Every structure is written in C-alpha cells, then in structure tokens.
Amino acid sequence: xxxxxxxxxxxxxxxxxxxxxxxxxxxxxxxxxxxxxxxxxxxxxxxxxxxxxxxxxxxxxxxxxxxxxxxxxxxxxxxxxxxxxxxxxxxxxxxxxxxxxxxxxxxxxxxxxxxxxxxxxxxxxxxxxxxxxxxxxxxxxxxxxxxxxxxxxxxxxxxxxxxxxxxxxxxxxxxxxxxxxxxxxxxxxxxxxxxxxxxxxxxxxxxxxxxxxxxxxxxxxxxxxxxxxxxxxxxxxxxxxxxxxxxxxxxxxxxxxxxxxxxxxxxxxxxxxxxxxxxxxxxxxxxxxxxxxxxxxxxxxxxxxxxxxxxxxxxxxxxxxxxxxxxxxxxxxxxxxxxxxxxxxxxxxxxxxxxxxxxxxxxxxxxxxxxxxxxxxxxxxxxxxxxxxxxxxxxxxxxxxxxxxxxxxxxxxxxxxxxxxxxxxxxxxxxxxxxxxxxxxxxxxxxxx
Ligand code: GCO
Numbered sequence: 001x002x003x004x005x006x007x008x009x010x011x012x013x014x015x016x017x018x019x020x021x022x023x024x025x026x027x028x029x030x031x032x033x034x035x036x037x038x039x040x041x042x043x044x045x046x047x048x049x050x051x052x053x054x055x056x057x058x059x060x061x062x063x064x065x066x067x068x069x070x071x072x073x074x075x076x077x078x079x080x081x082x083x084x085x086x087x088x089x090x091x092x093x094x095x096x097x098x099x100x101x102x103x104x105x106x107x108x109x110x111x112x113x114x115x116x117x118x119x120x121x122x123x124x125x126x127x128x129x130x131x132x133x134x135x136x137x138x139x140x141x142x143x144x145x146x147x148x149x150x151x152x153x154x155x156x157x158x159x160x161x162x163x164x165x166x167x168x169x170x171x172x173x174x175x176x177x178x179x180x181x182x183x184x185x186x187x188x189x190x191x192x193x194x195x196x197x198x199x200x201x202x203x204x205x206x207x208x209x210x211x212x213x214x215x216x217x218x219x220x221x222x223x224x225x226x227x228x229x230x231x232x233x234x235x236x237x238x239x240x241x242x243x244x245x246x247x248x249x250x251x252x253x254x255x256x257x258x259x260x261x262x263x264x265x266x267x268x269x270x271x272x273x274x275x276x277x278x279x280x281x282x283x284x285x286x287x288x289x290x291x292x293x294x295x296x297x298x299x300x301x302x303x304x305x306x307x308x309x310x311x312x313x314x315x316x317x318x319x320x321x322x323x324x325x326x327x328x329x330x331x332x333x334x335x336x337x338x339x340x341x342x343x344x345x346x347x348x349x350x351x352x353x354x355x356x357x358x359x360x361x362x363x364x365x366x367x368x369x370x371x372x373x374x375x376x377x378x379x380x381x382x383x384x385x386x387x388x389x390x391x392x393x394x395x396x397x398x399x400x401x402x403x404x405x406x407x408x409x410x411x412x413x414x415x416x417x418x419x420x421x422x423x424x425x426x427x428x429x430x431x432x433x434x435x436x437x438x439x440x441x442x443x444x445x446x447x448x449x
Contacts, residue, residue, distance in 0.1 A: 001390055001391045001393065001394050002390065002393060002394075003389075003390055003393050003398070003448055004393060004397075004398065004399065007393075007398075007399065007400060007401070007448065007449075008071050008072045008111065008355070008399060008400030008401070009069070009070060009071050009072070009400070009401060009445040009448070009449065010070050010071060010072035010073055010074055010110075010111075010113065010400065010401070010402040010403070011065065011068075011070055011073060011074070011402060011403050011404075011405060011406035011422070012073075012074035012075070012357060012358050012402035012403070012404050012405060012406070013054075013073075013074070013075050013076075013405050013406050013407060013409065014075070014076040014115065014118035014119070014120075014162065014409075015075065015076045015077060015078035015081070015118060015120055016030065016032045016048045016051070016078060016118070016119065016120055016410065017048065017051060017052075017118075017405075017409040017410040017411070017412075018051050018052040018054040018407055018409045018410070019048075019051060019052075019053075019054045019055045019078060019081075020048065020049060020050040020051040020052065020053045020054065020055050020056075021053070021055030021056065021081075022047075022048060022049045022050075024055055024093075025091070025093035025094065025097075026084060026091040026093050026094065027078065027080055027081040027084060027091065027093075027094055028080035028081075028083070028084025028085055028086070028091070028122055028123065028124060029080060029122070029123040029124075030078065030079065030080045030120045030121055030122050030123055030178075031119075031120075031121045031122075031123055031126050031130075031171075031178035031179045032048055032119065032120065032178045033047075033048070033049075033123065034123050034178070034179075035177075035178035035179060035180055036048060036049075036178075038180065041178075041180060041413065042412075042413050042414075042415050043413065043414045043415035043416075043417050044415055044417075045415075046410065046415025046416050046417075047410075047415075048410045050427075051409060051410045052407050052408075052409055052425050052427075052430065053430050054407070055097065057430065058097075058100070058101050058104065059104055060432070061406065061407065061432070062101070062104045062105055062107075062108060062110065063108070064406070064423060064432060064434075065105075065108065065110055065406065066108035066109075066110065067442075068422075068434075068438055068441060068442045068445070069442050069445045069446055069449070070110055070445070071109075071110065071111060071445070071449070072110060072111040072112070072113055072157075072400065072402070073105055073110050073111070073112060073113065073406075074113040074114075074115060074159070074357060074402045075101070075112070075113075075114065075115065076114070076115035076116070076117070076118035076120065076162065077098055077114060077115070077116060077120075077147060078094070078120045079116075079117065079120045079121070079122050079143055080120065080122040080123070080124075081094035081097065081098075082094040082095050082098070082143075082146065082147070083122065083143055083146065084122070084124075085122060085124040085125075086121075086122030086124050086125035086139055086143070087125070087139045087142055087143070090146065095150055098150075098151065099150065099151065102151055102154050102155055103154070106154060111157065112151075112154070112155040112157065113155075113157040113158075113159065113355075113402070114147065114151065114155050114157065114158050114159070115158075115159045115160075115161075115162050115219060116140075116143065116144055116147060116158065116159070116160050116161070116202060117140070117160065117161050117162060117167075118162040118163075119162065119163075119166070119167045119171070119177070119178070121178075121179075125139060126179055130179070131168070131172070131191040131194050131195060132183075132187060132190060132191055132194070133194070134194055134197075136194050136198055137194060137197045137198045137201045138201065139198075140198035140199075140201060140202050141198070141201035141202055141204065141205040142205070143202075144160070144201070144202035144203075144205040144206050144209075145205040145206075145208065145209045146209075147206070148205065148206045148207075148208075148209035148210050148211075148214075149209040149211075152206070152209065152210040152211045152212055152214060153211040153212065156210075156212045156213065156214050156215060157214070157215045157216075157297075158206055158214060158215070158216045158217075159216075159217050159218055159219040159299050159357065160198075160199045160202045160203060160206075160216065160217075160218055161195065161198075161199055161218050161219065161220075162219045162301075162357075163219065163220060163221040163301060164192075164195050164220060164253070164259055165220060165221050165222055165253045165254055165255070165259065166221060166253075168188060168191055168192060168195065168253050169252075169253030169254060172187070172188055172191060173188055173250065173252075173253060174250070176413050177412055177413060185249050185252070185276075185279050186279045188252075188253070189276060189279050189280055189281060190281050192253075192258070192259075193281050193283065193287070196259070196262055196263065196291040197287060197290055197291055199218060199263060199291065199293075200263075200290035200291045200292065200293040201290065201293075203216050203293040203294075203295060204290075204293055214296070215296045215297050216295050216296055216297070217295050217296060217297035217298050217299045217352070217355065218259075218260070218263060218295070218298070218299060219299035219300070219301060219357040219358070220256065220259050220260055220299070220300060220301070221300070221301040221302075221303075221358070222254060222255065222256045222300075223254065223304060223305050223306055223338075224242060224302055224304070224305030224306075224335075224338035224339075224341060224342035224345075225238040225239070225241040225242040225305055225306050225308045225316075225338075225341065225345070226238055226305050226306075226307060226308065226335065226337040226338055226340070226341040226342075227307075227308060227309070227341065228307050228308065228309035228319050229309070231310075233310040234308065234309045234310055236310065237308050237309055237310040237311075237315075237316035237317075238308040238316070238341060238345070239345050239348075240316050241306065241308045241316040241318075242256060242341075242342075242345050243255075243256055243257040243261075243269065243345075243349065244257075244271065244316070245257065245258055245269065245271050245272045245275055247275070252276070255272075256346075257269045257272065258272040260298075260350065262288065262291045262292060263291055263292060263295065264292070264295070264298065264349075264350040264352065265292070265349075265350070266288055266289075266291070266292035267288065295352065296352065296353070297352055297353045297354070297355055297399065298346060298347075298350050298352040298353070298354050298355070299354075299355045299356075299357035300342060300343070300346055300354065300355075300356060300357060301356075301357050301358035301359070301404070302338055302339055302342045302343075302356055302358070302359050303332055303338075303358070303359060303360070303361075304332050304333045304334065304335045304338055305335050305337065305338030305341070305342060306318050306319075306335075307319040307321075307335070307337075321333060328361045328362050328363065328381075329361075329362045329363050329364045329418065329419075330362040330411075330414065330417075330418045332361075332362070334361070334381060334384075336381075336384035336385045336387070336388050337388060338385075338388075339356070339359065339385040339386070339388040339389045339392070340388035340389070340391055340392045341392075343356070343389065343392050343396040343398050344392050344395055344396050346396070347395070347396035347397060347398075348396075352397075353397045353398075353399045354396055354397060354398045354399065355398075355399055355400045355401070355402065356389065356398070356400070356401045356402065357402050358402060358404040358405075359385060359401065359402075359403060359404060360378075360381075360382075360403050360404035360405060360420050361377065361378050361381040361382075361420065362411070362418035362419060362420050363375050363377045363378050363381075363419060364419075365378075365408070365419045365421075365424055365435060367424065367433065371433075372433075372435075372436065373424045373433060373434075373435040373436060374435075374436050375422075375435045375436055375437045376436065378422070378435070378437040379436060379437050379440045382403070382437065382440065382441065382444070383440075383444075386401070386444065389401060390448075403422065403441060404420055405420045405421050405422075406421060406422065406423055407421040407423050407425050407432070408420065408421035408423070408424055408425040408427075409421065409425070421435070422434070422435055422437045422438040422441055423435065423438055
C-alpha cells in the first residue's frame with residue numbers, strides 16, 4: 001500500500017478567507033463583503049476586509065509553501081477582483097495580482113490548482129438575481145473564459161465550483177452564509193439547476209480559451225459514510241447511504257449524488273427525481289449534455305463521515321457515536337476511516353482520478369511559552385487520516401491531497417474563531433508562525449515523495 005508516484009502534496013485556501021484587500025485596486029464587492037457588515041451575521045462582527053492580508057503578503061506566503069516542500073497550492077480567484085461587476089469590464093490590477101501569484105508559485109516549482117468559485121459571488125450579480133438568474137450560466141462562462149485566456153499558459157488545473165452543497169445550503173436555505181437568504185425549495189432547485197449548468201458552461205469555456213490541455217473538475221463536499229464492519233452487507237449499506245438523498249427538504253443540499261451524478265454520469269439519481277418531482281424545474285436533453293460536459297478529475301473535500309451498518313430491516317442505519325467520541329474544536333467528529341471509504345466509493349462510482357481538495361481540523365491553537373504552537377491534535381488527525389488515504393491508494397486512483405489550510409483564516413460565519421491552519425496567523429500583527437503540524441507535514445511530504 002503506497003501513494004502513487006508523483007502524488008501531489010499541497011495546501012488549500014480560498015480568496016475571501018485569506019486575501020483581504022476587499023476594495024483594493026479596483027476590486028468590486030462580493031456577497032461576503034456585504035454580508036459581514038450586516039448585523040449579527042458573523043462571530044463578533046469579524047469581516048474578511050483584511051483577513052491574512054495575503055493580497056500584500058503573497059510572496060511571503062508562497063515562500064512558506066516552498067519551505068514546507070509543497071508541490072501544489074489550491075487557491076480561488078475572487079471573481080469581483082478581476083470582473084468588478086461580475087461581467088464586462090476587466091480590472092487589470094486584479095488580473096495582475098493573480099498573474100504575479102502564479103509566477104511566484106512557478107518560481108518555486110509549486111503547481112497552481114485554481115478554484116473559479118469559492119463562494120465569491122460578485123454583489124452586482126447578486127443584485128441581478130445571482131444563482132436564481134439563468135443568465136449566470138453565461139456570466140460564469142465568460143468569467144471562466146477570461147481566467148483561461150489569461151492564466152492557462154501557466155496554470156492548467158481547475159476546479160469550477162467549491163462546495164455547492166454549502167453555498168446553496170447555507171447561503172440560500174438556512175441563511176447562515178452570504179447572502180443570508182431562506183429561499184423556498186422551488187427556488188433552491190432552480191439555483192441547483194443554474195449552478196450545474198454554469199459548471200458545464202465553465203468547462204466548455206475553460207477549454208475553448210485554453211493555451212494548454214487542462215485538467216478540470218469540481219470540489220464538492222459532504223459527510224462521507226464508512227461501514228461499521230468489513231462485512232459485505234455493511235459495506236453495501238455504507239455505499240447506499242453515501243449516495244442517498246436526505247429525506248428532509250431542509251437538508252437536501254447535503255448530498256453527493258444530486259450534485260455529482262448529473263456532472264459525472266449525465267443523469268440524476270432516481271430517488272432525487274422522485275423525492276423532488278413536484279418542485280423540480282424542467283431539464284432538457286441539452287441541459288443534461290451541458291451539465292455533463294466531460295471533466296478530467298474529481299475533487300472532494302473530506303473532513304468526516306458517519307458510521308453505517310445494515311439494519312435489521314435491510315436498510316442502512318447510522319451507528320450512534322460512543323460517549324467521548326473524538327471531536328474537533330468546532331465540534332466536528334474525527335473519523336479517519338472517511339478518508340479510506342470516501343475515495344473508495346467515489347472512485348468506484350465516478351471512475352475519475354481523485355483529489356482530496358480539502359481535509360483538516362480546527363484546533364485550539366495558541367502560542368506556548370517557548371514561542372511555538374504545539375498542535376499535537378492536528379498532527380494526530382493528519383497522521384490518522386493520511387494512513388487511511390495511503391491504504392486506499394491501492395484501490396482508488398488518488399492523485400493528490402490538499403490540506404485545509406495553509407494559514408489560519410476567516411472561517412465564514414465563525415470569523416477568526418476557528419483556526420485550521422498549519423501556519424499560525426496573528427491577525428493583529430499579520431505575523432506567521434509555523435505550527436508543529438507544519439513541520440510534521442513537511443517531514444511527511446518529504447518521506448512520501
Ligand atoms: C468548506 C470550505 C472551506 C472551509 C473549510 C473549514 O469546506 O466549508 O471549502 O472554505 O473554511 O472547509 O470549514
């Protein structure tokens with residue numbers, strides 16, 4: 001059991017969570033710039049106005065990546081930084097920022113993996129209906145064309161969308177994320193359709209404007225499912241549960257198959273079509289063809305999962321967690337098995353090379369008397385999860401792993417409360433300090449490269 005040759009070791013971030021420079025050099029506003037300034041939206045009123053000031057400190061941060069021996073870096077483009085209104089006029093200063101970032105990465109032999117959309121909807125597009133407006137399919141396509149035209153001479157790996165489960169589920173269902181709406185299910189399913197079509201349009205445009213052959217995928221999320229035992233029935237039960245659609249309308253976005261099946265397989269799961277028949281918009285054959293525009297890789301953000309066994313009634317059931325189950329500081333369960341069974345089941349279904357586009361842990365990090373950050377919990381987490389990923393590499397075509405995250409950063413509606421970084425950020429001084437986990441990850445990468 002071993003990782004593939006040339007396995008890609010990286011870290012992931014996203015623009016709004018680290019860049020700051022929210023109104024620098026002609027950048028337009030996005031929905032998070034506005035949402036954070038609304039009453040009681042974000043923990044202690046935190047905003048991403050400055051964040052980790054990566055907009056000004058990117059050279060220092062790329063040097064940190066190089067010192068850690070990273071082979072790749074997954075980051076997102078802040079759509080309104082390059083297209084302030086979301087479409088039309090290009091902000092050349094914004095293009096220059098990302099062009100300089102890519103050049104800096106390449107100088108250190110770090111391969112860029114670009115996410116087009118990590119929740120940074122331009123506010124001007126939001127005002128035009130955002131994901132409710134079918135025009136967003138072309139807006140997103142034109143944005144993808146610009147990125148491909150300007151950067152695909154140097155960057156050839158793209159993920160179109162990060163976690164539609166989140167940005168629709170939290171942004172438009174529960175309202176915990178920007179733009180903070182609680183839309184009716186019918187509208188959410190119209191947005192679901194526009195998101196899927198926008199993905200397909202972006203794939204077409206990325207390729208149309210490419211100066212090199214590209215690797216394109218998506219980066220969804222979701223709770224994985226792992227079997228309570230290695231019996232065939234428990235494994236079958238975990239597989240069924242992973243691709244199931246939640247029964248509750250309020251939970252519907254937290255699924256894998258209603259997002260990834262149309263993109264990867266060109267059809268929706270029957271269970272989804274039946275369960276939501278009365279609410280679904282009409283899909284034409286042309287829609288399904290656009291949505292399933294061929295992709296090359298499959299990303300998945302994996303943090304944890306549910307333990308599943310086959311119940312007496314021959315349906316999957318979730319095993320209750322025992323008292324004292326290991327949890328992270330933001331109350332997520334620690335379930336290393338999800339980084340074996342998640343890639344296993346996803347590769348079995350979609351048969352495309354897999355990248356773990358995010359995996360990491362929020363921990364109560366602080367600077368000890370000796371000036372270091374001894375984040376043993378994070379080291380243990382990474383060691384446990386990666387031992388499973390190494391093991392599944394014999395069964396699934398796993399190509400790379402992006403640890404979430406390089407830096408402590410803005411954790412959405414929890415602001416700067418949760419620290420996910422392997423590098424500690426003092427948000428007052430913007431000083432970076434390598435945590436013990438950064439040194440551990442450096443060793444791990446070197447040993448496994
Ligand atoms: C997500 C996002 C990241 C988060 C990270 C920790 O998965 O929610 O992709 O932006 O910050 O996952 O929650």
